[in-house]
Amino acid sequence: MELFALSLFGLIILLIAVYGYKISAKTAEDYMLAGRGIGIIVMFFFVLFAISSAWTFYGYPGFLYLHGPCYVYFVWGCVAGFAALYMFLGPRLWAIARLNRFLSPVEALSERYESKPLRLVLAVILLAFIVPYIGIQPIGVGLGFQALTGISPIVGILYTTILLIFIVLLGGMRITAWVNVLLGIIYATAFFGSLIWIVSKLFPGGLSEAASIIAIKRPELLTAPGPKGYFTSVTIGGALIVGLLALSWPHIVISTMTAQDKSIFKWIPLLTFVAGGLLFYSIPFIWGSIVAPAVSHMDGTLVLPVVGKAADNIVQTIITKHLPGWFSTFVLMGVIAAAISTAAVQLMTAAILISRDLIHGFFKPGAKDEQLIKWTKVAVIGIIIFSLGIALWNPVALALYLTRVAVPGFAQWAPALVGGILWKRGTKQGALTGAIAGTVYLIAGFIHPPLVFGLGNPLIPTLIVNVILYIIVSLLTPPPSKQVERRFFDEVDEFLSQ
Amino acid sequence: MREIIKHRPGKIFLFVLAISIIGMLYVTKYFTKPILFFGWMTLPFVCGVIFILIWLVAYLIYFFKYWPYR
Numbered sequence: 001m002e003l004f005a006l007s008l009f010g011l012i013i014l015l016i017a018v019y020g021y022k023i024s025a026k027t028a029e030d031y032m033l034a035g036r037g038i039g040i041i042v043m044f045f046f047v048l049f050a051i052s053s054a055w056t057f058y059g060y061p062g063f064l065y066l067h068g069p070c071y072v073y074f075v076w077g078c079v080a081g082f083a084a085l086y087m088f089l090g091p092r093l094w095a096i097a098r099l100n101r102f103l104s105p106v107e108a109l110s111e112r113y114e115s116k117p118l119r120l121v122l123a124v125i126l127l128a129f130i131v132p133y134i135g136i137q138p139i140g141v142g143l144g145f146q147a148l149t150g151i152s153p154i155v156g157i158l159y160t161t162i163l164l165i166f167i168v169l170l171g172g173m174r175i176t177a178w179v180n181v182l183l184g185i186i187y188a189t190a191f192f193g194s195l196i197w198i199v200s201k202l203f204p205g206g207l208s209e210a211a212s213i214i215a216i217k218r219p220e221l222l223t224a225p226g227p228k229g230y231f232t233s234v235t236i237g238g239a240l241i242v243g244l245l246a247l248s249w250p251h252i253v254i255s256t257m258t259a260q261d262k263s264i265f266k267w268i269p270l271l272t273f274v275a276g277g278l279l280f281y282s283i284p285f286i287w288g289s290i291v292a293p294a295v296s297h298m299d300g301t302l303v304l305p306v307v308g309k310a311a312d313n314i315v316q317t318i319i320t321k322h323l324p325g326w327f328s329t330f331v332l333m334g335v336i337a338a339a340i341s342t343a344a345v346q347l348m349t350a351a352i353l354i355s356r357d358l359i360h361g362f363f364k365p366g367a368k369d370e371q372l373i374k375w376t377k378v379a380v381i382g383i384i385i386f387s388l389g390i391a392l393w394n395p396v397a398l399a400l401y402l403t404r405v406a407v408p409g410f411a412q413w414a415p416a417l418v419g420g421i422l423w424k425r426g427t428k429q430g431a432l433t434g435a436i437a438g439t440v441y442l443i444a445g446f447i448h449p450p451l452v453f454g455l456g457n458p459l460i461p462t463l464i465v466n467v468i469l470y471i472i473v474s475l476l477t478p479p480p481s482k483q484v485e486r487r488f489f490d491e492v493d494e495f496l497s498q
Numbered sequence: 499m500r501e502i503i504k505h506r507p508g509k510i511f512l513f514v515l516a517i518s519i520i521g522m523l524y525v526t527k528y529f530t531k532p533i534l535f536f537g538w539m540t541l542p543f544v545c546g547v548i549f550i551l552i553w554l555v556a557y558l559i560y561f562f563k564y565w566p567y568r
Contacts, residue, residue, distance in 0.1 A: 080515075
């Protein structure tokens with residue numbers, strides 16, 4: 001039954017990918033940026049479910065389950081960060097890319113700063129932090145497969161990987177966005193439905209009853225600093241700031257370049273705040289901070305408390321133990337949907353960085369569209385194999401990888417990105433110095449944590465160094481040319497004012 | 499964002515957002531208290547909901563009434 005349903009689900013996704021291949025225009029712009037034609041509804045699903053990965057189902061509730069409710073600050077920061085991207089940076093980046101036919105945000109910045117070395121540096125930094133995160137998604141699904149069916153995680157990993165490859169190879173960015181609508185609906189329905197069902201089945205008094213169980217058995221799970229003393233005021237505030245830096249996640253930044261018109265930037269924040277922040281992201285919070293701990297600590301529980309990385313699977317385990325098999329399968333489809341919807345966008349973004357910014361930018365500048373598409377597809381295969389290898393070689397908890405490694409890494413291009421779009425005085429020397437110094441400091445902090453003052457998250461000190469160097473070096477070096485000022489500021493202002 | 503800081507409504511909009519972030523950082527010192535709203539909503543959750551509502555209202559007013567590119 002489970003295998004039949006999962007096969008049917010996979011087949012439907014493959015058919016959508018094949019359909020996307022048939023209708024695509026076969027140009028690089030169409031393949032990489034969906035022909036710059038994504039409208040408001042598809043854009044909303046595209047972005048929300050590019051963000052909502054397997055982390056939302058496994059890592060986030062798992063961390064709340066272990067450490068109490070304060071981790072929600074990271075998500076509040078993310079919601080504000082994504083909205084800020086669309087309110088503050090998106091319109092200008094979209095206009096810059098549209099006016100100049102840029103296919104990658106790194107390409108846009110390299111032209112803005114008139115620096116090919118910057119293109120290399122930013123592409124390498126982003127690839128270094130995005131590629132391992134892609135591999136974590138199929139592995140998360142593999143563990144879900146194992147929890148539901150008892151089958152080896154390898155089957156789930158292969159299943160997800162094959163779907164991912166087909167979606168991206170056949171459909172490119174357009175089908176990745178379209179598939180996210182279907183996947184997002186499945187994910188949200190499964191996630192919300194399982195929450196409602198479990199609460200009505202196990203807690204007739206509703207969420208208040210669940211919270212009262214925790215208040216009696218483990219009251220430290222309802223307050224700071226949490227059972228293990230993890231959340232001080234500094235770490236909670238840090239989580240908010242780390243979340244705000246979501247505006248620099250490359251796979252979300254690139255989505256702004258696919259927008260059909262500038263009205264997208266007026267409407268997406270509304271959907272982000274209401275449908276994303278207040279509704280969708282409340283589901284994993286309630287699951288991880290109230291329902292899952294209450295289930296584990298209620299009398300006669302079927303799901304005993306877990307610790308460490310096992311907490312990543314707590315929601316799946318509760319569903320499997322308490323709800324019918326067919327619904328558990330549906331929930332697993334939701335998780336697969338979440339993993340694929342994020343990993344496909346990340347995979348597409350990483351492949352564009354390789355084909356457009358590295359190969360086209362440095363080795364084959366005169367390449368035609370067909371070659372560019374071919375390299376992107378080859379890059380997709382290479383990236384997925386490489387990322388799976390890294391994730392299997394060094395398995396880490398989902399929550400920790402996202403907040404402690406990937407996000408601090410993505411943040412290292414934020415000063416160059418924000419400054420390049422908004423600040424006329426930002427120079428290539430400033431952007432290069434800040435990005436290189438911030439990244440080197442970040443890596444040094446991973447190796448020797450006292451260098452980042454033993455903070456659980458190295459983002460803040462490394463970003464401060466990056467920003468200070470960017471500003472000081474920019475002010476000490478000659479300003480960008482008048483041509484840059486006209487092309488990236490004056491013309492953009494005129495275009496957006498029309 | 500360049501267009502936002504060029505006029506008074508935009509500056510007020512950004513000021514409100516900045517104040518809300520500072521407020522979010524300030525209230526963390528109360529999170530050690532075991533307060534539940536409606537029987538289950540913990541303080542970090544409630545503060546975040548208020549934070550998002552502030553951003554939402556500020557955004558609606560600014561982007562639909564004052565944003566130069568609307």
